[in-house]
Amino acid sequence: xxxxxxxxxxxxxxxxxxxxxxxxxxxxxxxxxxxxxxxxxxxxxxxxxxxxxxxxxxxxxxxxxxxxxxxxxxxxxxxxxxxxxxxxxxxxxxxxxxxxxxxxxxxxxxxxxxxxxxxxxxxx
Numbered sequence: 001x002x003x004x005x006x007x008x009x010x011x012x013x014x015x016x017x018x019x020x021x022x023x024x025x026x027x028x029x030x031x032x033x034x035x036x037x038x039x040x041x042x043x044x045x046x047x048x049x050x051x052x053x054x055x056x057x058x059x060x061x062x063x064x065x066x067x068x069x070x071x072x073x074x075x076x077x078x079x080x081x082x083x084x085x086x087x088x089x090x091x092x093x094x095x096x097x098x099x100x101x102x103x104x105x106x107x108x109x110x111x112x113x114x115x116x117x118x119x120x121x122x123x124x
Contacts, residue, residue, distance in 0.1 A: 009050060012043055 003011070019026050019036055027033065085097050094100045 005050065009043075009046060012046075016040055016043055 016039055023033060023036060
């Protein structure tokens with residue numbers, strides 16, 4: 001199982017803390033105080049970037065929530081408008097409003113009077 005970034009960061013913190021505690025013994029094995037200082041600097045930089053990343057994630061989630069709320073309002077408006085359009089306008093004009101596009105795609109933008117004439121000719 002892969003470790004999370006937070007777990008890996010915590011493991012590094014623990015390693016560095018243990019190495020600081022036993023710095024004299026560790027130095028005998030080739031890890032100098034300078035190397036330990038550099039590793040601590042890397043840890044601090046990584047922690048800073050991780051905190052920034054977490055803040056960005058939180059802001060992104062907030063923005064997503066706000067966008068969803070606005071989208072719900074917009075869709076509510078469009079839903080009500082669609083009802084009014086269906087009452088007020090003939091079906092042939094509905095594609096101009098963005099719905100029932102496929103049903104009337106073959107028809108040209110004829111006026112409602114032209115369609116009534118064509119309908120009466122077909123039934124005759």
